[in-house]
Amino acid sequence: MQKSTFRLFLILLVVLTIAFVAKANPAEYLNNPTFTGDITGWTVVYDVQGAGSIAYDGTYYHGGTAGSLKGVTGVAKGSVMQGYAWQSIGTEINLDDVVKLSLQWSKRSVVSTASGINILKAEITRPSLPDDWVEIWRCDESLPLVDGATAWTGPSELDVSDFFDETGSYKFRWYFDLKSGNNNSAQAIAWFDTTSLDVSAGVSLTCDFSTTTASFGELTTSVVSTAYGSTTINVISADTVFIKVQDDGDGVDPGLWKSSATTDLIGSANEASGNTATLEAGTEGYGMQATSTNEGSGAEFTIAVRYDYASTTNTVGGFEITDVTMASTTGAVTNRRVIMYYKAAINASNVMGSYSDTITYTCSMSE
CATH class of the missing domain: 2.60.120.260 (Galactose-binding domain-like)
Structure with a gap:
């Protein structure tokens, strides 16, 4: 049987919404x-x-x-x-x-x-x-x-x-x-x-992103793939922080999108656009895992349940077309970090070709 291969690209759109709040x-x-x-x-x-x-x-x-x-x-x-x-x-x-x-x-x-x-x-x-x-x-x-x-x-x-x-x-x-x-x-x-x-x-918020692109390279039906290029967000804030994530997908549903004929969508987190999925080789799915590090000081980040999975596993949280809170704190932070990993899997029915996605992160001081 012929093995399906795909070249998939992930584009991360970094959007910083800087909110100011009165502290005095x-x-x-x-x-x-x-x-x-x-x-x-x-x-x-x-x-x-x-x-x-x-x-x-x-x-x-x-x-x-x-x-x-x-x-x-x-x-x-x-x-x-x-x-x-x-x-x-x-x-x-x-x-x-x-x-x-x-x-x-x-x-x-x-x-x-x-x-x-x-x-x-x-x-x-x-x-x-x-x-x-x-x-x-x-x-x-x-x-x-x-x-x-x-x-x-x-x-x-x-x-x-x-x-x-x-x-x-x-x-x-x-x-x-x-x-x-x-x-x-x-x-x-x-x-x-x-x-x-x-x-x-006013007090300001700084969110520095480590990268704006990531790539899966070629995917096959035999493995679950991790994108080359995780995203790290380094945060400095004098108050609470909320990091939200939003996915473009095909404009209707989230996922990796093949826009040229024949069009196809690799759904997130799975073919049915579920909130989470455990990816398996040969089964369509795509999503993200997030974790916080021990670096920095101040309030610690809480990762949303949807994305709180270790990168050593294949369980991922799905994206949405609208904003979803991915991580948050209850107070000020200095150089706290959140790292996101992207994983994808395909099945034999997915159409061969080039897929891409745009993910938008919004960093703000109010929910």
């Missing part, structure tokens, strides 16, 4: 963020003032802080007020810091429903472009009903870190864009209160 207590970076007693620390500027104004309001405010920042148009039909209260942030922000925005806002229409969009915004300038304002938040575009202020609302600890992508000094402003309704006695009003810009130092 966050610090408030705005001066007088709750407008208690006045708006000291804020400079008011108008793009279009008309008869409107931006000022302290000691009569309408959120929570226990006595005071808010109030923007108001003139009393007139279609009166427009566009302006802002701004300040320079006194402490430098680093590009890997965690920055969270909190605020409460409210709107009101007087006599006639306000016109236009009546928008409230939070904006910053970056260190490299100190005159270019960038929007990091805006309220919804609803128009308040006549004479009834909307309930206080707003985001709490909204993560805006992506906007602070340079290290240096930033400016911050609260922006009013208001227009009164269609009545000579109409007026549009809006408020900011209970604001904050909390900043805390």
Whole structure:
């Protein structure tokens, strides 16, 4: 009987998802963020003032802080007020810091429903472009009903870190864009209160991969083969680590894929795409084994049950088209390592030719 032989290639796609988490207590970076007693620390500027104004309001405010920042148009039909209260942030922000925005806002229409969009915004300038304002938040575009202020609302600890992508000094402003309704006695009003810009130092994650390719060479029906080129991941992290694995397969099912005619898939972990399989010569299957080493320090890696098999055996864990957690820790690690081995077997029905697969590893600090 003629022996079937195959040349199989394995491509490992290394994807690092670096997550940042706050490890220190966050610090408030705005001066007088709750407008208690006045708006000291804020400079008011108008793009279009008309008869409107931006000022302290000691009569309408959120929570226990006595005071808010109030923007108001003139009393007139279609009166427009566009302006802002701004300040320079006194402490430098680093590009890997965690920055969270909190605020409460409210709107009101007087006599006639306000016109236009009546928008409230939070904006910053970056260190490299100190005159270019960038929007990091805006309220919804609803128009308040006549004479009834909307309930206080707003985001709490909204993560805006992506906007602070340079290290240096930033400016911050609260922006009013208001227009009164269609009545000579109409007026549009809006408020900011209970604001904050909390900043805390971020910690990073490093995952170094030993290789991005591996090869089975030629496979035959007489043996279970181990790929030339295992993968080692060396991890340094100041917090928990989760390593996930995802397989491309044929786009529908995981496995080693022969994309040229006649197409064929060597299933993972077996022909039926089972979670695990003990590979045997002459029986189709493909998968991975993972183990952690004693090197490094800190929390130890826990290998997922699916992949926790010794490389001296032929029992493997199957891949999935979607992410599956392969290894994780419960705390910080320094130079801890995980090693992955790849094994495959074929049967006489598998089509001769060249097979390949792409495996994606994702390394992150949150599950």
